[in-house]
Amino acid sequence: MPIDTRVLMAVGIALWMPAPAVAQDIPIPSLLDRGVRGVFGGGDKEREPGAYVSPSAADLVPDAREVGAPSLRSLQRFDPIALPADPGQLRAPSIDLPGLPAYAPQNMPSQDMIRSRATLTLEARLTEDGESIPHGLIWRLFSAIPGLDGRPSLIASSESNIANFEVPTGSYILHVAFGRAGLVRRIDFTGVKTREVVVLDAGGLRLDALVSDGSEIDASKLTFDIYTDAEIESERNLVAGDVPPSKIVRLNAGTYHVVSNYGSINALVRADIRVEAGKVTDATLQHRAALMTMKLVREPGGEALADTAWSVTTASGDIVRQSVGAFPSMVLAEGEYVLIAKNRDKVYQRIFEVQSGHNVDVEVLTSSLSDAPDALIGSGD
Structure with a gap:
């Protein structure tokens, strides 16, 4: 009887394919007994090859009650799932959490996104019955509720003569600056378009x-x-x-x-x-003062000598000014002073008087040698 080639191919493929892992618990002889020995004719029954037949899925699935699963029936209610007998297996592990602050803001959308906004218009005047200030104003609008750092947060600012703020209903702290003049005021905004006049009382x-x-x-x-x-x-x-x-x-x-x-x-x-x-x-x-210019000269009206250190003191000896140069200028209040000049290790001195409004040159002659100590002569301005 001729053998159908399609049967041989099916048998060969079945023998070549590896058995699934679940088939390891099934005895090999029982699988061979289930083979199709008649395909190859007679022979030793123990050595006759047989086709692999996969076990039924129902044979491999354990009883549903063993794993605590609900039965496969139409659920009329929510059946509880059986838990293991030992409750210690379900004990949650301990978690070491970091310390949390006393207050943590909620991560929620800002309420400003859902609040309706209206226009708050602000105008400033110097006096109650005066005109609106045309320029030079700086407006700052702060929240009346302080932040986490204890300071009010800036909501909006403007440098216009009339400020228009589109803000939600609430309370605000307004600061308006006009040069060195300024004012701080609380504003309770009802959400209706409002125009408020701020009187600075300034000049x-x-x-x-x-x-x-x-x-x-x-x-x-x-x-x-x-x-x-x-x-x-x-x-x-x-x-x-x-x-x-x-x-x-x-x-x-x-x-x-x-x-x-x-x-x-x-x-x-x-x-x-x-x-x-x-x-x-x-x-x-x-x-009551005057501008004085100092000069060290060899003769009256002569050329000023360079590299000269100067010291101006009061009549009582208090140092008023120290300088270095050929002819330094300085404004001095009305009164009497002592002028000391040092040039090339020689010290010269002269007493002079300052008269209000008389800007003059104070000349010190090189013939006016002084016994003043060098400590009175400064080297810096």
Whole structure:
């Protein structure tokens, strides 16, 4: 009887394929007994090859009740899953967590994304019945709730004359600056389009100075310092320093202590000046000082000698100024001084007087030898 080649191929493939791992527990003879011995004819039954038949999946799957799985029936309710008898196997391992702060912000979307926003319009004036300030304003809007560092967080800022902030409903801290003038105010915004007017109650101060005879002072040698008013000088706070003459300084209305500096030595004038709201206050201070130029010459009107060290002292011997040069210039307050010059290990001396408004050259002759010690002669400016 001819053998069908398709049967031979099926048998060969079945013999060549490795058996799955689950087949290791099945006895080999039982598999051979299930073979198709009639295909190859007679022979030894123990050596007759047989086709591999995979065991049924139902034979390999353990009983569902052994693993605590629910039965394969239509569930009418949620059946509990059986747990192992030993509860110690389910004990969660201990976890060493780092210390957490007392407060941790929630990682949630900002409420500003869901709040409706409206326009808060702010306008500033110097006085209640004055006009709107056209320029020079700086607006800063802070949250009324401080941050984790204890400081209020900046919400928005503007440098327009009229500020428009689109912010949600809430409370805010407003700071508006106009030069050295400023104001801090709390604003409770209801969410409705609102226009608020802020009154700064501020004005301006313009300073200048002259000498006692009415002559003008070189602007490059004149500066002003503005302090808050206080009875004790150590309690005064600096508001503006090194202010040039004729410059308008914007200040809150009130009284200020002004110091005028003519030069950088001892020509100082102090005055208390009151600033009125909505006005520019002009103040001119008067100095009693003069500009002096020092020269060391061999004869009156002669050429100044270079590499000369100078020392200016009061009549009591207190050092006022030290300098080095052929002809240094300095502004000194009215009074009597001693001028000492040192050149080539020789010391020269002269007493001179400063008269307010008289800018002159002070000449020291080389014939005016001095017995003053060298310690009075400085080598620096």
